[in-house]
Amino acid sequence: MPDDTFIDLFSGAGGLTFGLQRAGLTPIYALDAWSDAIDTYRLNLPGHTAECGDVADLTANKMKSIIPQRPNWVVGGPPCQGYSTVGKRNRNDQRNRLFEHFRRIVQYLEPDGFVLENVLGLKDMSYEQEVAEAFREIGYRVRFQVASAADHGVPQLRRRVLFVGHREADFKGLDPLLQADQYVSVEQAIGDLPKLQPGESATMYDAPAKSDFQRLMREEMIELQGHTASKHPPHLVEAISHIPDGGNRTSIPDHLQPKSGFHNSYSRLASWLPAVAVTQNMGKPSGTRCIHPKQDRGLTTREGARLQSFPDSFFFTGPSTSQRLQVANAVPPLLAESLGRSLLDPDHWA
Template identity: 65%
Template sequence: MPETFIDLFAGAGGLSWGLQQSGMDCLLASDHWSDAVTTYRHNLPGHPVLEKDVRDLSVREIEKHLTRQPDWIVGGPPCQGYSTVGKRDRHDPRNVLFLEFRRIVAGIQPEGFVIENVLGMKDMSFEQEVCDSFRQIGYTVRFMVLTAAEHGVPQLRRRVVFVGHKTRGLFQGPLVTHDSESFVTVDEAIGDLPPLGPGESAVNYSAAPSTVYQKEMRRDSRLLQGHQVSKHPSHLVEAISHVPDGGNRSSIPEHLQPRGGFHNSYSRLASWLPAVTITQNLGKPSGTRCIHPFQDRGLTTREGARLQSFPDRFHFLGGITSQRLQVGNAVPPLLAQALGESLQNTRRWF
């Protein structure tokens, strides 16, 4: 019988999608963000979903929706308070939402749990506090840092993962399947998508897939969703036209230099490498290295989704800003799948 899970802080469904692909069954998902819940329900129609703030979610209410005892409770508490970007505050209320997760784990008593979050959580030395809080309720806990590119995702995204279990011991983590010689690159991930200019969009494929990754992303998809470019002002397009593949703003002539931004703003993705971390600003050339390698524009939602390892048949709903936020906040499905496969593999425990 497949192992089962509850997904708290489910967002658009990246973690649930990947765990389902690994052979696990979702008994219940929850999130309070309406657009993300709409996207989740659209793509994972067989999963019961509660649109509710976890702080208002009681153990009794969860149990009413369960058809059986879950093997796992998984989730990624909101990451803004932990993020390495901007000011971090150990007393930010978002930093204690993992205690709400813990409350539900303590009440439901699954065999195991998974917490996924950004690397900043580790930098803030929260890892010991989290581990200790779950050991107190009977779980053997281990935390680790996972790099998405090592599991087939065309992105150098790093995440902290906590895994605890009552009886299996310490989790070794998912097997690494890719290294710097075999990482999926940006071009291998999105090179087949129709070329676009600022303000343009496309719903039809214009070229055949040329890589294994592209073929997998296009499986069971006939039309493109979310392949739409924001309108960029002409002076911005002219400025970024001077930036080469993988280059940065230093290539922009002085008279065209944007006034604001950081050192890695107005930089192109390198076509021959995995992407840097995809964020909600993926469509803005002023964002952190999110200009298309060859085309003078920011990324589309679909390109961001590809770089996160969402297949083209996974559609993001809501306005374009909301779609990009959903993509940027998501767990890469291929990373989630690798994690799910290892959680169920008894040889990955000691």
């Protein structure tokens, strides 16, 4: 198989690069249009150029001047809003065509292979064949699959669409590392973090790690970043106090029932299961199943990062709302690491 350098387009805060780097690949360039995310990327992934800019402006002349060598891989995931099963899906949404810029850059740089990832909504819109054929036309053999993050040690039932292409070989696919009865639960992921009331913060651990996952996330850290709970009005705190671990708004007494929200709003995570997909509204009890399983509040940025498999040493920058969005939009690093190991493993190629 080829060497291991890569560039990351639509890099966000760096979840994909972080995982691939841990697997043994070497990043040489990153690009994203969101300045907060690039600031976070630069803080955690120094040593190469990470630019804030529009992929449409990445012309041939610019690539010649800023990318130090032909990368072996081009990776990235266009913004997901146009594909998302949560939003209104529109095949004419220009965000749904951003992969064409990705394709243009792949065609110019001629890497040995590429990885394009996105959320599951892309498959739901029947883009699978359209995207794959676009890369076959420029000389790549393409493998498509849906990967579940929980299968790779991420305490979250998030699924991602993966396109892996190569000029000379066929990717056999990403194999699950865990079975359902081995999944990492919410309790195993965040149960060691300090308890907080709404509006409180903690910057130090106050209990030892209790699971292998917690030990993996803590490494040698002694301080916490991003463990701040959002403030909630007293009546909301009282309302959610009636919801049991894993329960939902049906347990809230009628006189305390919120007047708005969806059926899965005001629901607690189940401590004994992986989380559902983490969203930017993780701090809001009105979000989609994002109330702490045992504390009467929404999740902190650090808890969301843990559920995405970001280690505690990975610091997020910008306002708290921006940090939560960076976490929610990221590729889970453990999933990315598993992918990277598969890309480098000759047994995963034919």
